[in-house]
Amino acid sequence: MSFLEVDDLHVTFSTEDGVVRAVDGLSFGLEQGRTLGIVGESGSGKSVTSLAVMGLHRSARVNINGRILLDGQELVGASPEAVRRLRGRRMAMIFQDPLTSLHPFYTVGRQIDEAYKVHHPKAGRHEARTRTVEMLRRVGIPQPDRRANDYPHQFSGGMRQRAMIAMALVNDPDLLIADEPTTALDVTVQAQILDLIRDLQQEFGSAVMIITHDLGVVAELADDVLVMYAGKSAETGPAESVFNRPQHPYTWGLLSSVPRMDRERQERLVPITGQPPSLIRVPEGCPFHPRCPYAKLNGTRSFDEVPKLRETGEPGHLVACHLEAEVRARVFREEVRPRL
Amino acid sequence: MRISLGNGKAKTPTERPPDAPLLEVSGLVKHFPIRHGLMQREISAVRAVDGIDFTVEPGQTLGIVGESGCGKSTTARLVMRLDEPTAGRITFEGHDITHLSRGAMRSHRRDLQMVFQDPYSSLNPRHTVGRIVGAPFRLQHIKTEQGIKRAVQDLLELCGLNPEHYNRYPHEFSGGQRQRIGVARALALRPKMIVADEPVSALDVSIQAQIVNLLDDLQDELGLTYVIIAHDLAVVRHVSDRVAVMYLGKIVEVGGRESLYRTPMHPYTVALMSAVPVPQAGGRDRNRRILLSGDVPSPIDPPPACRFHTRCWKAQEICRQVEPPLRELRSGHQVACHFPENEPAGTKGPVSLAKPNS
Numbered sequence: 098m099s100f101l102e103v104d105d106l107h108v109t110f111s112t113e114d115g116v117v118r119a120v121d122g123l124s125f126g127l128e129q130g131r132t133l134g135i136v137g138e139s140g141s142g143k144s145v146t147s148l149a150v151m152g153l154h155r156s157a158r159v160n161i162n163g164r165i166l167l168d169g170q171e172l173v174g175a176s177p178e179a180v181r182r183l184r185g186r187r188m189a190m191i192f193q194d195p196l197t198s199l200h201p202f203y204t205v206g207r208q209i210d211e212a213y214k215v216h217h218p219k220a221g222r223h224e225a226r227t228r229t230v231e232m233l234r235r236v237g238i239p240q241p242d243r244r245a246n247d248y249p250h251q252f253s254g255g256m257r258q259r260a261m262i263a264m265a266l267v268n269d270p271d272l273l274i275a276d277e278p279t280t281a282l283d284v285t286v287q288a289q290i291l292d293l294i295r296d297l298q299q300e301f302g303s304a305v306m307i308i309t310h311d312l313g314v315v316a317e318l319a320d321d322v323l324v325m326y327a328g329k330s331a332e333t334g335p336a337e338s339v340f341n342r343p344q345h346p347y348t349w350g351l352l353s354s355v356p357r358m359d360r361e362r363q364e365r366l367v368p369i370t371g372q373p374p375s376l377i378r379v380p381e382g383c384p385f386h387p388r389c390p391y392a393k394l395n396g397t398r399s400f401d402e403v404p405k406l407r408e409t410g411e412p413g414h415l416v417a418c419h420l421e422a423e424v425r426a427r428v429f430r431e432e433v434r435p436r437l
Numbered sequence: 438m439r440i441s442l443g444n445g446k447a448k449t450p451t452e453r454p455p456d457a458p459l460l461e462v463s464g465l466v467k468h469f470p471i472r473h474g475l476m477q478r479e480i481s482a483v484r485a486v487d488g489i490d491f492t493v494e495p496g497q498t499l500g501i502v503g504e505s506g507c508g509k510s511t512t513a514r515l516v517m518r519l520d521e522p523t524a525g526r527i528t529f530e531g532h533d534i535t536h537l538s539r540g541a542m543r544s545h546r547r548d549l550q551m552v553f554q555d556p557y558s559s560l561n562p563r564h565t566v567g568r569i570v571g572a573p574f575r576l577q578h579i580k581t582e583q584g585i586k587r588a589v590q591d592l593l594e595l596c597g598l599n600p601e602h603y604n605r606y607p608h609e610f611s612g613g614q615r616q617r618i619g620v621a622r623a624l625a626l627r628p629k630m631i632v633a634d635e636p637v638s639a640l641d642v643s644i645q646a647q648i649v650n651l652l653d654d655l656q657d658e659l660g661l662t663y664v665i666i667a668h669d670l671a672v673v674r675h676v677s678d679r680v681a682v683m684y685l686g687k688i689v690e691v692g693g694r695e696s697l698y699r700t701p702m703h704p705y706t707v708a709l710m711s712a713v714p715v716p717q718a719g720g721r722d723r724n725r726r727i728l729l730s731g732d733v734p735s736p737i738d739p740p741p742a743c744r745f746h747t748r749c750w751k752a753q754e755i756c757r758q759v760e761p762p763l764r765e766l767r768s769g770h771q772v773a774c775h776f777p778e779n780e781p782a783g784t785k786g787p788v789s790l791a792k793p794n795s
Contacts, residue, residue, distance in 0.1 A: 138641040139612075253732040254505075283504035284668065285729045288712035292728060310642060313714030317721070340718035352716060354646035356675040359715040362694075365653070366675065368646030372611045 098169065099126030100304050101150070101272055106163035106173075108145050108154070108328075115377040119145040121328035122163075124406075127321075129271060132298060132305040134319030134336070136312060136351075140373050142328035143308045147274045149173075150306075151190050152180035167272065186216040189265035193277035195257035199249040206245025209233070209264045216268050232263040236293060255286035259293065266297060273298075276308045291317050312351060316340055321413075324348050327374050327384035330406060334414030344409050344416040344425060346389045349433045367436055383419060391428060395419050453531050458492035459630055459662050460516065465489050465525035467511050471737065484736050485511040487686035488525070490763075493630070493679075498656070498663040500677030500694075502670055504709075506733050507683040509666045513634045516664065517551050518542050530629070547577060550623040554635035556615030560607040566593070566618055567603040573625040588625070596621040597651060613644035620651065630662040637672060649676060670713050674698050679769075682706045685736055685744040688763065692770030702766060702777035705745050743775065751776045 108120040120142040127133045135143045148154050150165055152172060165172040167188060172180060192198040200208060209232065210225040217225070226245070233241035236259040249257055258278065265273060275294065279287040295318060298305050307318050315322055315336070322339040324332040324347065332345040343349055350369035356362070371388040374380055383399045386392040392399040398419045406415040410422070418425070468482035486508040493499045501509045514520045516527060518534060527535045534545055550573075553559035560569055570589045574580055580588060590600035596617040607615055616636065623631050636652065637645040649672065655661055667673050673680055674694060681691040682703065690703040701707045708727040715721055729748045734740055740747050746756040755775050763771040767781055 138643060255732050283733065284670070284712045285504065285708060286732060287714070288726065288728055289730075291714070311714065312642075312716035313720070316716050316718060317714045337718040340716060350643060354643050355716065356649075356671040357715060358671045358674070358710065358713045359717060359721075362674055362698075366646035366649055368650060369643035370647075372613065372644075373641065 098166065100129045100168055101127040101306075102164070102166040103146070103150070104164040104166070106146065106149065106165065107161070108142070108149050109160045110156070111158045111160070112377075117376045118328050118379060119376055120149065121379070123325070123328070123330055125323055125330065125333060127272075127304045127306060129304045130298075130302045131320045132307060132318050133321045133323060134307045134309065134315035135323045135325060136309060136315050137325035138310055138373055140327075140376060141325040142376075143325050144276055145328075146325075147190065147276050147306065147308050150272075151184060151188060151274060152177070153190075185212060185270070186268045187270055188272040188274065189268070189270040191258070191261050191265050191273070191275040191278050194281050195254065195261045196249065198261060199257060201249055204246050204248055205252065205260045206230075206233075206247075209245075209260070209267055212264050213267045228267060229263070232267050233260065235266075235297075236260070236263045237289075238263070254282055255289060258282060258286075258290055262290075262293065262297070266301065269301065270303060272304045272306070274306045274308070277310070278307070279314060280309070280311070287314075294318060312355065324351075327379055328376060329384060330415075330417060331385065332414075332416045332418075333406070334409070334411060338411045338414045342409075342411060342414075342429070343433075344414065344429075345385075345418050346391050346420075347385050349429070349437075350388075353433070353436050363436070383417075391420060391424075394424055394428075395421065456494065457531065458528075459495045459530060460493040460664070461526075461528040462492070462512075462516065463490045463526050463528075465512070465515060465527065466523045467508075467515055467520060468523045481737055484686050484739060486515065487739070489683075489686075489688045491681055491688065491691060493662055493664060495629070495662050496656075496660050497678045498665060498676055500673035500680045501664065501666045501683060502668065502673045502680060502709075503683035504668060504733055506685070506736055508686040508736070509668075509683050510634050512683070513551070513632050513664065513666050517549065517632055519551075543577070547626040548629040550626070550628040550631050552616075552619050552623050552631060552633040552636050555639050556612055556619055557607075557639075559619055560615060562607055565604050565606055566598075566610075569607070569618060570622045570625060573622065577626060579626070589621075592621040592624055593618075595624070595655070597647075611644075612640050613647055616640060616644075616648050617651065620648075620655070624655065624659070627659070628661070630664070632664045632666070634666045635668070636665065638667065638669060645672070652676065670710060682709070685733065685739045687744060687773065689745065689774070690770075690772045691763070692767065692772075696767055696770040700767070700770075700779040702770070702772040702779050703745075703774045704749050704751055704776075704778055707778050743773075 104124050106120050106123045110117040110119060123146060137143045149161055161173055206229050209229040213225045213228050214220055229245055230241045233245060238244050238256060238259055252260060279290050282290060309315060319336045322336050323330055326347050331347050343352060353367045354369055356366060369388050374384055380387050382401045383404050386399040404417040404419050406417045409416050465486055466488050467486040468484050470479040471481050473480045501512060503509045515522050522535055529545060529549060567589050570592055571585045574585045590603060593600045598617050637648050665676050677694050680694055680697045681688045684705050690706050701710055708729050711727045731748055734747055742758050742760045743756040746752040761773045761775045763773045765771045
């Protein structure tokens with residue numbers, strides 16, 4: 098069993114318009130010392146998954162089913178008190194926007210002190226502050242003892258995200274979830290933060306889950322990749338295998354719709370047609386079939402049967418698609434590969 | 438032979454050659470004052486745009502790229518005359534529009550339209566799509582009501598939307614469709630130029646390509662001229678003929694797309710390009726990445742002389758003392774740097790300390 102084991106997770110929200118199936122039967126595992134990149138577009142369920150792991154879905158309208166095991170401990174249905182004891186100490190999270198996740202009224206140092214003291218009730222003020230300054234130094238904030246007394250608005254965007262990372266790591270968690278950690282940052286600062294996360298990962302050896310819409314960020318950081326579509330796993334496997342030999346038509350679409358800096362400029366981008374589905378009325382069969390150019394290649398299966406994750410022949414690389422292996426290989430070789 | 442339109446709107450002086458730049462910007466400056474105290478005294482200023490020059494030829498696309506705070510959005514707003522320039526000159530179709538009044542500007546708005554970043558906040562949620570896209574006609578007193586409906590439906594179709602959705606409200610559309618509505622509105626009066634500020638950055642990646650292709654097709658079909666502002670270097674390369682790189686209110690490098698992306702010369706451009714993560718297994722070769730230290734300095738009190746010297750690995754004394762002028766080192770490719778990268782052989786060295794540029 099993996100350090101973090103998510104098994105057949107379902108997260109639904111009841112709304113006036115109907116039931117939103119945000120996560121619909123998701124399973125994955127994550128080992129310590131590994132980084133999993135979860136990639137998908139808005140509404141694919143990636144953030145809902147991370148909040149479920151962190152136990153941060155508070156609404157009375159949310160319904161979580163399935164299993165989430167952290168080091169063998171069941172989190173689905175656990176008491177809020179039990180999850181609170183884990184959160185911050187064994188698992189921690191970095192959010193997209195550091196300005197809204199830091200409290201504007203307290204100094205940065207005080208907020209990190211508090212994160213430490215919550216899980217170290219016997220620690221005194223000095224011990225906590227020493228730890229805070231050490232963490233701020235570790236994430237690359239110059240003059241950390243002085244900057245700890247600054248308020249969040251006195252930090253730049255990149256500095257705030259560094260402070261958030263320091264706060265998340267202050268209790269040395271075993272699982273770090275980063276939800277779009279660099280989306281709000283400029284590209285030169287993003288490069289710094291990605292470097293920092295990679296270094297800290299190696300130093301602390303924790304399990305890291307990166308949630309992003311940016312395939313480039315995933316490629317930079319992740320050992321394993323999970324591509325989500327409509328609350329389900331479309332494709333998952335080692336990053337090398339997924340990027341070099343992607344198997345799902347949705348992954349193909351994602352990779353060929355972004356202009357790339359490392360390639361010659363294409364005359365024309367190849368977008369995925371249509372729109373992401375409504376999660377209240379998810380299409381029957383394969384949720385991607387209305388946008389899939391290959392849905393008709395195997396009769397009506399894509400239209401009435403939900404594809405299950407199955408082996409691709411590559412170790413650890415699974416795909417949820419009805420295409421026969423030979424057909425998939427041919428389409429990839431003849432149509433997809435040339436435009437990637 | 439030219440026939441004078443004689444409708445009192447005489448917009449194009451007949452002596453303008455057909456290949457003259459559609460838009461010319463010179464010495465453009467915008468400082469936002471910071472006021473303080475009881476008397477609201479001006480204590481300093483945010484130097485958002487600090488003296489930039491560029492031209493845009495008809496039918497071409499100029500991409501402006503840079504990080505937050507570099508002044509690219511302010512530049513767009515100045516060109517659109519949504520902000521009043523502090524100094525400098527904006528010439529559109531040979532007319533100086535720098536200080537035109539709102540009323541006088543109105544006749545030019547037909548030819549100069551804008552597409553905004555956020556398709557959620559740039560459409561009035563209480564107006565139907567028909568009313569939103571039809572608004573330019575009403576504001577300019579063009580056509581009758583029945584004519585407007587037809588025109589709007591044609592525009593919706595042109596932008597890949599269902600013309601029958603004329604009576605729907607913005608919330609009934611997805612982000613990509615809303616951006617199409619924003620483009621349709623900008624196209625209503627058949628403008629010559631469209632300024633688009635981050636037209637795709639709020640959209641999902643699979644939808645971005647749809648909008649990029651739409652802008653491409655419309656340019657071919659209608660002969661539009663674009664100024665596209667974006668922070669995404671890959672998107673800018675895809676859409677632009679020429680690209681200007683901005684840093685702290687200045688253009689540090691400008692050139693043709695191929696020249697600029699193949700042989701970037703300003704160290705900032707080089708670092709910016711090397712920082713973009715690429716979707717290939719293992720990411721980028723880390724040894725070839727240039728990691729800049731620190732953040733972009735504040736535009737309130739930008740570093741003197743070369744503004745990039747605080748983060749530049751090549752900076753020397755001259756960079757702290759003499760501001761480098763934009764110099765053309767390759768054909769059509771200018772850079773403002775004393776020690777450019779990828780410098781073609783046989784160019785002169787840095788401007789000497791004894792002879793500072795004016």
